[in-house]
Amino acid sequence: MNEKGQNTSVNRSEKTSAGEREKTVVTPYFDAAAIKKAQPAVPIKEVRARNSWPTTALITIAILSGLAGGVIGGLLPTLFLEERAAPQAAAAQQTSADDGSAEEDTPAPVRSDNQDNQEQGLKATPETVEETPLRDALNDWVAATNARDIDRQMMFYNPVVETFYRSRNASRADVRAEKARVFERASSIDIRTGAPDIKLSADGRTAIMRFHKQYTIEGGGEDRRGEVVQELRWQRINGEWRIIGERDLRVVR
Numbered sequence: 001m002n003e004k005g006q007n008t009s010v011n012r013s014e015k016t017s018a019g020e021r022e023k024t025v026v027t028p029y030f031d032a033a034a035i036k037k038a039q040p041a042v043p044i045k046e047v048r049a050r051n052s053w054p055t056t057a058l059i060t061i062a063i064l065s066g067l068a069g070g071v072i073g074g075l076l077p078t079l080f081l082e083e084r085a086a087p088q089a090a091a092a093q094q095t096s097a098d099d100g101s102a103e104e105d106t107p108a109p110v111r112s113d114n115q116d117n118q119e120q121g122l123k124a125t126p127e128t129v130e131e132t133p134l135r136d137a138l139n140d141w142v143a144a145t146n147a148r149d150i151d152r153q154m155m156f157y158n159p160v161v162e163t164f165y166r167s168r169n170a171s172r173a174d175v176r177a178e179k180a181r182v183f184e185r186a187s188s189i190d191i192r193t194g195a196p197d198i199k200l201s202a203d204g205r206t207a208i209m210r211f212h213k214q215y216t217i218e219g220g221g222e223d224r225r226g227e228v229v230q231e232l233r234w235q236r237i238n239g240e241w242r243i244i245g246e247r248d249l250r251v252v253r
Contacts, residue, residue, distance in 0.1 A: 131198050134207055137241050138196055145191050148183040156243050163245040187219030207234045227252040
């Protein structure tokens with residue numbers, strides 16, 4: 001009996017303790033005041049989104065501020081240099097205008113013939129002076145040929161012509177015979193030459209003359225015309241220029 005009673009007492013005590021522990025849990029209670037203060041539940045994603053936008057905005061503002069600062073920083077030196085360059089350019093223009101007016105008022109210096117010759121690549125030397133007799137001799141030689149005046153033309157040849165077209169060391173008589181043959185067969189001869197290129201030797205005793213020659217020879221049953229680059233070699237003998245070489249360098253047409 002006693003044992004059973006003791007067991008019963010212990011079990012009640014355990015049940016009582018368990019009941020007391022269950023009673024300590026506070027049941028949620030919402031009155032009218034608590035309901036007014038309560039905030040609606042918000043999903044976690046929306047909370048994160050709301051919290052993240054200030055950070056994004058601040059980063060964006062910082063980037064835009066940096067770009068704006070770089071642009072302004074780059075423009076300021078340019079504007080500064082332009083402001084400094086403007087007065088200098090105006091001063092330079094004024095100086096140029098003053099110089100131009102001074103040059104207009106100053107009369108041009110008188111130029112000599114030697115200065116003009118030097119600028120054109122000509123030399124005012126005895127060699128250039130010697131070209132005049134050579135040009136005159138060429139003109140007379142051409143005039144005698146067109147007139148078929150064999151005696152006058154032969155006056156320009158040396159007794160020995162070192163080069164006469166394909167012949168070497170031809171005598172004046174040989175040259176005369178060839179010229180006479182051409183003159184006798186032609187009813188008309190028309191030779192025209194361009195400005196000659198003259199090269200004088202260092203001692204001024206010989207000269208090489210090259211020029212374009214256009215010719216028309218009619219009669220003798222055969223008309224000939226064409227253009228060649230001809231060379232005449234001259235030698236000064238007893239103060240007179242004589243032909244010591246005659247040949248065609250190139251056929252133009």
